[in-house]
Amino acid sequence: MTEERYLAAYDPRAYPPVAVTVDVVALTIREGALHLLLVRRAEPPYADFWALPGGFVRPVEDLDAAAGRELAEETGLGGDDLRRVHLEQLATYGTPGRDPRMRVVSVAYLAFAPDLPEPSAGTDAGEAEWLPLAALPSRRLAFDHERIVADGLERARAKLEYTPLATRFLGQEFTIAELRAVYETVWGHPLHAGNFHRKVLSVPGFVESTGATTEHGGPRGGPRARLYRAGDARLLHPALLRPATEETAR
Amino acid sequence: MTEERYLAAYDPRAYPPVAVTVDVVALTIREGALHLLLVRRAEPPYADFWALPGGFVRPVEDLDAAAGRELAEETGLGGDDLRRVHLEQLATYGTPGRDPRMRVVSVAYLAFAPDLPEPSAGTDAGEAEWLPLAALPSRRLAFDHERIVADGLERARAKLEYTPLATRFLGQEFTIAELRAVYETVWGHPLHAGNFHRKVLSVPGFVESTGATTEHGGPRGGPRARLYRAGDARLLHPALLRPATEETAR
DNA sequence: CTGAGTAGTTCTCAACCTGAGAGGAACCCC
DNA sequence: GGGGTTCCTCTCAGGTTGAGAACTACTCAG
Secondary structure, rough: HHHHHHHHOHHHHHHEEEEEEEEEEEEEEOEEEEEEEEEEEOOOOOOEEEOEEEOOOOOHHHOHHHHHHHHHEEEEOOHHHOOOEEEEEEEEEEOOOOOOOOEOOOOEEEEEEEEOOOOOOOOOOOOOEEEHHHHHHOOOOOHHHHHHHHHHHHHHHHHHHHHHHHHHHHOOEEOHEEEHHHHHHHHHHOOOHHHHHEEEEEEEOOOOEEEEEEOEEEEEEEOEEEEEEOOOOOOOOOOOOOOOOOOOOO | OOOHHHHHHOOHHHOOEEEEEEEEEEEEEEOOOOEEEEEEEOOOOOOOOOOOOEEEEOOOOOHHHHHHHHHHHHHOOHHHHOOOOOEEEEEEEOOOOOOOOEEEEEEEEEEOOOOOOOOOOOOOOOOOOEEEEEHHHOOOOOOHHHHHHHHHHHHHHHHHOOOOOOOHHOOOOHHHHHHHHHHHHHHHHOOOHHHHHHHHHHHOOOEEEEEEOOOOOEEOOOOOOOOEEEEOOOOOOOOOOOOOOOOOOO
8 A cells, every 4th residue: 555655665754855834815804995914025035025924834833723823923913803813724735846945835724804903013023914905916926825815715705605704804793784895895796785684684693683783873874773793603504695707617 | 024034044954844645535426325435554553444545745746646646546546537536625634643653734635436446456555445434433544534534524515515526426427316316425315306307407507418318217117317417517506505404503 | 918116307386585676764964 | 954875674576496296208026
């Protein structure tokens, strides 16, 4: 059996070393637009390029923990704030040559965060920023990070359909209109306010009422809105499907 | 920036080595039951335990290629047969201590295969077998492979909802009833034949008619069935949702 | 060869869900 | 105080789903 042959005959220490890293696609919504957390690289390769926050997994550290640590380091977030962030494994990228220095296998994570204070605040160094996604196409990222971001975005769009994770972009209490704005921002098209409202309230466990309303109406008028918090569902049934996008990815 | 500090100050060669492996959750349907490909380990750790087929990623080998190679080695499949198998990345498992020998990060893959000849046929050694999933609970697997299998099964069930991958469990041509049997097997409950039929034919690109029918009726009677082949859709719109499973994973 | 049973396919009908539009009411700003 | 904006609810038509039944073509046992 090949596995056994390898385990027996093969001493990994004798082979070219492999490094394992984590990279985080961290998304948030600021001023109605999706933003991506990027850090500026100081050293080659790709010096001065922007890249996803990430780094080596430590010798005794779980992958999830490494991703959480990287996110905390770059955002300056800790404790409770960090606990409000959704973090999930996205995919693993390990094509030979993706890092010119050595074989690097990178486990990518996807994070949804509420609107946070400016990044890099807590950390020791370096430039970090929340980049509006609209500005991304004009910026080349290090390594294969553009592909990772694209995969992350697609995953994010899909996740909003069948999970209540849209609430992770918002504070503890939010209005249905704010929740709708999250969907519109991530999916990139407007939704019918009335139908969205009906649907959100009809899915069991998506949101629960706090009984309270906003203090004031909206800045441009309109009544006060009722406030909700996230419910206890982890999956939405029935799902909130996004309007058909013409071609079904044939 | 922490990543940079590491890259500069940190020589991975000086650290305890990390090994990267792939493991494959390969599923097929034989005699109306889901089966999982397992190999028997010859060497410690977990000698004599059954495990997922897998092994080290070679120094210059892409992750997907490594998974395909492991699958081919254990099934004795090659060329065209292998091309009919669906292979996708599942998730990555890297908790420290999951392999007692050293730090091992394993990239798991999920495969859907049509009913294949007995495994291990083409390979050089070792025991390999297709185990009916019903027999799995009574068997302890090596490492954290039970968890990986559980994750793979959940992914498989979800994938059948919104992709046409159920066809990958079947031959080039199949009847709607055979397709329905795949869904019933993977989801674990019976489906309404008439409604399933209507739905499959109404989703664009799921299946296309060959114009032919089976040579004979079924073994216990019934008319000949029309034959179809997989269509060109890669996503099902609208999806084929599985009946609500009581608790919505609250 | 015949009749009972099985299964593929189509149809019907009620229940539900969705998209689109409209309207009432609360609120902002001027 | 009035115009414009937004939250929330309602209505209605169209589509989809779940359940059941009908029709027909076939196999198998007798």
